[in-house]
Amino acid sequence: MTQAYPGAAVGAIVGATDAIAKVVVQWVDAALDVHDRDGEVRLLGDRLQKLGMLPAARITYLKETADTQHCLGLQVTITEPEQIRVCLRLLYDRLLESPLECRLQILLRAVRLQLQTRNGEDLLVLPNAIETLLPARQIFQARAEAYALQGGEHSPVEKTNLELLRYRLNLPQEEADYLISRALGPYLDRQAKLRKYREVLTAELDRGNPLSEATWAELRTLYQSLGLTPADASAIDEENITRFQLDTTQVQAPEPKEPGENSGGASELPPTAPMAPPPPLPPLPDYSDRYRQEFAEAIAHTLYPSEFDRGRLEQARRLWELAPDSVQVMEQDITAERYGPIDSAQGVDYRRLRQLLWSGQWEMADQETERLLLTALSPDMGPLDSETLVQLPCLDLHTLDALWRRYSQDRFGFKAQYLVYCQVQQRADEFLQTVAWQQGISIANVNVLTRRKAYRDLQFDLAAPVGHLPSWRWGCEALEQEYAVSEGLVDALFAHVEKCMPDLSPPPPSPLAA
Amino acid sequence: MQTEAVQWSYQDLDLLLGQEEWQAADQVTLALMLAATHREAEGWLDEGAIARIPCEVLNQLDQHWMRYSNGRFGFTAQQQIYRQRCGKEAFAFSREVEWTVARFRLFGFFKFYNFLNFSLDAPQGHLPALWFWHLPWYRSWRMGGIGTGRGAAFGDAHLFDALMLRLERCQSL
Numbered sequence: 132m133t134q135a136y137p138g139a140a141v142g143a144i145v146g147a148t149d150a151i152a153k154v155v156v157q158w159v160d161a162a163l164d165v166h167d168r169d170g171e172v173r174l175l176g177d178r179l180q181k182l183g184m185l186p187a188a189r190i191t192y193l194k195e196t197a198d199t200q201h202c203l204g205l206q207v208t209i210t211e212p213e214q215i216r217v218c219l220r221l222l223y224d225r226l227l228e229s230p231l232e233c234r235l236q237i238l239l240r241a242v243r244l245q246l247q248t249r250n251g252e253d254l255l256v257l258p259n260a261i262e263t264l265l266p267a268r269q270i271f272q273a274r275a276e277a278y279a280l281q282g283g284e285h286s287p288v289e290k291t292n293l294e295l296l297r298y299r300l301n302l303p304q305e306e307a308d309y310l311i312s313r314a315l316g317p318y319l320d321r322q323a324k325l326r327k328y329r330e331v332l333t334a335e336l337d338r339g340n341p342l343s344e345a346t347w348a349e350l351r352t353l354y355q356s357l358g359l360t361p362a363d364a365s366a367i368d369e370e371n372i373t374r375f376q377l378d379t380t381q382v383q384a385p386e387p388k389e390p391g392e393n394s395g396g397a398s399e400l401p402p403t404a405p406m407a408p409p410p411p412l413p414p415l416p417d418y419s420d421r422y423r424q425e426f427a428e429a430i431a432h433t434l435y436p437s438e439f440d441r442g443r444l445e446q447a448r449r450l451w452e453l454a455p456d457s458v459q460v461m462e463q464d465i466t467a468e469r470y471g472p473i474d475s476a477q478g479v480d481y482r483r484l485r486q487l488l489w490s491g492q493w494e495m496a497d498q499e500t501e502r503l504l505l506t507a508l509s510p511d512m513g514p515l516d517s518e519t520l521v522q523l524p525c526l527d528l529h530t531l532d533a534l535w536r537r538y539s540q541d542r543f544g545f546k547a548q549y550l551v552y553c554q555v556q557q558r559a560d561e562f563l564q565t566v567a568w569q570q571g572i573s574i575a576n577v578n579v580l581t582r583r584k585a586y587r588d589l590q591f592d593l594a595a596p597v598g599h600l601p602s603w604r605w606g607c608e609a610l611e612q613e614y615a616v617s618e619g620l621v622d623a624l625f626a627h628v629e630k631c632m633p634d635l636s637p638p639p640p641s642p643l644a645a
Numbered sequence: 646m647q648t649e650a651v652q653w654s655y656q657d658l659d660l661l662l663g664q665e666e667w668q669a670a671d672q673v674t675l676a677l678m679l680a681a682t683h684r685e686a687e688g689w690l691d692e693g694a695i696a697r698i699p700c701e702v703l704n705q706l707d708q709h710w711m712r713y714s715n716g717r718f719g720f721t722a723q724q725q726i727y728r729q730r731c732g733k734e735a736f737a738f739s740r741e742v743e744w745t746v747a748r749f750r751l752f753g754f755f756k757f758y759n760f761l762n763f764s765l766d767a768p769q770g771h772l773p774a775l776w777f778w779h780l781p782w783y784r785s786w787r788m789g790g791i792g793t794g795r796g797a798a799f800g801d802a803h804l805f806d807a808l809m810l811r812l813e814r815c816q817s818l
Binding site: 513514608613 | 692693695696697699700733734735802803804806807809810814815817818
C-alpha cells in the first residue's frame, strides 16, 4: 500500500510489530519550491522529535529518490494512540503559523484516511474518527494517561468519562483499573503528588541555594511526569524559596511559563488547579538579553553558526517566546557589532562581501565590491566614471571602507588609499605607483615611463602594499591585459572621500613622501 | 560595410543564421552592435563602447548565435574557452579558436577576415568575429597590420578582454 507514495519505499518502513498506524504528511502547495518544502518537512520532523515521545527511527523522511537532499514529506510510525493526536496537534499548530496546502494520510491497517487542506481546523475532526478504529485497550490507556497529565489525578468528571469509555469499548473492569493505576503512577492522587514535589524541592534547597539550572531542569521534568501544571509547581517553588529568605534573583527561570510544546496534547485544556490557591505568577522575565548572549556566543568564532547552533537558537527563541522579527533585528545588530555593519542607503546587500572578507578571499571580495558598486550606481553594469561615482552615498562608502579596513587591519580600503594619496601630495600618477597598480620610472618627479599591470598580476593577500585593495576595476573597460585606472578617476574618488569623511583632513605632508 | 542605409534587425539575423549564412550573419551582428552603441559613423567598436554595450543586446546576439549553431558560435561559447582553456588570455584565445595564422608565436598574427572559416567545421568559438576585426587604420598600423583592420596584425587583443569583461558583468546583473 505504501508503494503508492513516492519515496515511501526508500525510507525503509520501520518494521516494528507494535506499529498500529502510520501518519504520512506531505506538502503539496504549489507556492512552495523544493527548498521551502524541505524546510517545512524538517521543521515538523524536528518538532516531533523534540517532544521526545517518538524514537528517532519512527520518523522517516520521504524523498523523490534516494540521493536527493530534499524531502517531500515525512512518515511517522505510530505505536501509541496518543501519538496520533500529538502529530495532528503539531501539524495543526504549523498550519496556523503558515497555512500551506498539505496532504495528510493516516493508515490504520486496511483503512486509509486522507485529507488535503491548508486549514488547520480541518484536522480537529480527525482524532475522534480515528478513535473508533483503534484497539480498545490502547484508547482507554491513552485517555487515562491524558487525564492523569491534567492536574495529576482523575477528577470526578474524568472518572465518569473513563467509566463510560470503558463501557463503550467493552473493556473488562479489572483491565480498566489496571490501566488507570498505571496511568496515575506511584502517587495516586494530586495531594500526594504535590506533597512529593514539595519534599523533593525542600531537599534540593537544603543541599544548596540557589539551585543550579540543571536542577531546575530536573525539577521541571519531575513535575511534568507527575502531571502537575507549571502553576502548581511555581506556587510551591515560590513558597519554599521565600521561606528560605534568600535572594532568588540570580536564579534562572523558576519556570513561570507554560511549556507550550513540551506537554503536547495536554496543553489544549486550561490547567485545573482546584487545590492550591494560585499565587500571582512572577512576571515574565525578558529573555532578550539571554538570547542576545546565546547568539553572540554562537557567532563568536564564526560568521556561520553551525546547524546545531541554529537549531538550538531556534529552540530557545520558541521557548522564550520571542518574535522572529525582533530576533532577526537582534541577530543583525550583534552580527554587525562583531563583524562590521553593513548599512546601505541604497538597499545594497553587503553580506556576501562581509563573508568573503571574513574568510580572506580577497580576489572574490574585490570582484564582489565591483558588483556591488555597479549594481548600486550603474543600472546596466557599465563601468563607472567620475560623474557616476560621486553619486555613491556616503553611508555606502563608509560601509565598504569599514569592511575592507576591519578585515585587513587598516591595510586596505578607501581610507588607506586616501592616506597614501595624501602622502604623495595628492598626485594621481604617484598614487597609482605607490599602491603598486602601475610600475614606472620617474625622473625629477616627472613620470617618464609607466607600465601597467594586468589585473591578474595584482596581489590578493595581506602582504600587498598598503592601499593595494580594493582595486578600482569598477572603473575599467578591460582588465586582463592591463588594469588601467585613469588619473581623473583618482582625483574624483578622493574628492568624494574627502566630502564623506570630513574628519580625515589631509595630514601635513610627511617626510616619507619627499 | 553597407550599414549606412539599411536598418538591420534581429529577424534578419535569425534568417541568415537559419540559412547558415555565417559570414553575412557576422556582418549583421557587427551592424547591430554599432547601432546599439551609436557608433555607426565610426564603423568600429572601441573599449569604451564595448564596456557599455547594453546587456540586452549582448544577450540577444549571443542567444541567436548559440541557438542556430548548437552552441558552437556565440559569446558565451567564446567565454567558456577564454576562461577554461586560456586562463583569460585574449591572445591565447585567438590561437585556440584559430583566428591566428599559426599557433606559434612567430606566425601568430591574425588571419585576414576573409580567410576565417565560415562553416560549422570551424573551431568552437570561432565566430562572431567581425566586430573584432574592424579597426581603424591607426590601430591596425600600431599593431603591425597594414591598415586594413586586424588582418596581419600582432597582439593587442585588448578589445576581446573588454568584451569578456562586459559579458561577465552582464551575467552578474
